[in-house]
Amino acid sequence: MNETTIRPTSRHAPRPGGPDDGTDAGARPQVRPAAEGWKQQLAADGRPALQFASPRRAQPETHLADLTPAERVAKVEALGLPRFRARQLSTHYFTHCTTDAAAMTDLPAAGRDELVSALLPPLLTEVRRLRTDDGKTVKFLWKLFDGALVESVLMRYPGRITLCISSQAGCGMNCPFCATGQAGLTRNLSAAEIVDQVVAANRAVAGGELADDPGRRRGSQPGPAPAARETDRVHNVVFMGMGEPLANYKRLMTAIRTLIAPRPDGLGMSARAITVSSVGLVPAIRKLADEGLPLTFALSLHAPDDGLRDELIPVNSRWKVDDALDAARYYFEKTGRRVSIEYALIKDMNDHAWRAELLARKLNERGRGWVHVNPIPLNPTPGSIWTASEPDVTAEFVHRLESAGIPTTLRDTRGKEIDGACGQLAAAE
Ligand code: SAH
Secondary structure: OOOOOOOOOOOOOOOOOOOOOOOOHOOOOOOOOOOOOOOOEEEEOEOOOOOOOOOOOOOOOOHHHHOOOOHHHHHHHHHOOOOOHHHHHHHHHHHHOOHHHHHHOOOOOOHHHHHHHHOOOOOOOEEEEEEHHHOEEEEEEEEEOOOOEEEEEEEEOHHHEEEOOOOOOOOOOOOOOOHHHHHHHHEEEOHHHHHHHHHHHHHHHOOOOOOOOEEEEEEOOOHHHHHHHHHOOOOOOEEOOOOOOHHHHHHHHHHHHHHHOOOOOOOOOOOOHEEEEEEEOOHHHHHOOOOOOOOOOEEOOOOOOHHHHHHHOOHHHHHOOHHHHHHHHHHHHHHHEEEEEEEEEEOOOOOOOOHHHHHHHHHHHOOOOOOOEEEEOOOOOOOOOOOEEHHHHHHHHHHHHHOOOOOOOOOOOHHHHHHHHOOOOOOOO
16 A cells, blocks of 8 residues: 655654653644544533444345345245345356346346345445546445445555445544544444445446556556456455444444355455454454454554543543553454554654654563554645644654564555545545
8 A cells, every 4th residue: 555664864863752751742742632623522521422323224225235145045035036046146246246137137037127126226326436546546425325425445556456445424433633523423334335335346447447557557568458357356445434343343244244255155355355444442343353254453543642542532531542452462362463553643743752662662562473553644634733744753753663673564545635545534425
């Protein structure tokens, strides 16, 4: 993901570091998180409101992708049809990305439309498609059956295609630096609404909508380009779009089981290629660890000290930094999968060198080799208190982590020009 581990250009004299020593903290201001240009919802106790449960709203019609393979057969049989029709429909949907009854010529014409509308009701209506990075990043805005809006972002990297998807319409976690949280939670997505984002992206990729790698452009390599296209599909899915995936746990897991089910029962993706990112819902992280799936887990930490994290990530009022890190470590122990720590670097707010050192200490206390850190310069709004760290400060932050033995990869998020980068998904028509 444009991963460039950068090193400091000039070595700063090592600072003693530490919140109280006055050196680093004193040399640079401490900006406190605050909502700018919108009013953060507060709970009765005066703290930022948290919404864990989805408002009770109608869910879309049941779709093939909401059902297990056995349930699909049962549904087809309930319609008075032979069981193998379920498999045929699954092949059309997951393998050929089609929901068009007219294209399903292996199904008898009589009753075909009824079968397709019973099992493949339309879920996502495209409202808008925006492109950037020479066509290698595409943001989709989707309207759901009830008018709720969600976005997904498709990105081509050398050798792989990544899709960033939404798990909820809106988000109830109320993080003041993230655009998605500002409007609150509209509702949970159904499992099929989650899966359908991937199917729709595969359809777009198969249709040549995503620009090719320069090295793979037609004519630049021997052999026919269209043949190569057939294997072109989404390889990685990251739950870093709208919503807190672990707050929609049951549907999230149903969707994931379908993403990893071999074709034609699902999309045949590798569990390792699916990243679940969370603000730190500790019991749900532990539950995810116990699922026995080698998914990738990312924790949005953003501050190693509760003093700041309480303000930056409202859910920290429930589960503290140490609780979240213990759960992340548990995830590693149960799955053997190295955990990612996400850290948006925000100028003068969380980017102090002492915080890099405190973070490294807290990670090292829990063992070696179990974790890596992904700092992401905040997607900037110039003049706001929410501005990306300066390059030398970013470099120093990375350097302090690396010096402490923490593998660190600076990420440059894609799609800023189309408000498709991390934290910018706000879905307005
Ligand atoms: N709710 C989940 C997933 C969605 S956000 C979570 O919080 O992990 C995906 C990532 O983008 C999170 O790490 C989030 O903190 C980060 N993010 C949010 N706003 C951002 C911004 N303005 N700049 C950079 N990253 C941001």
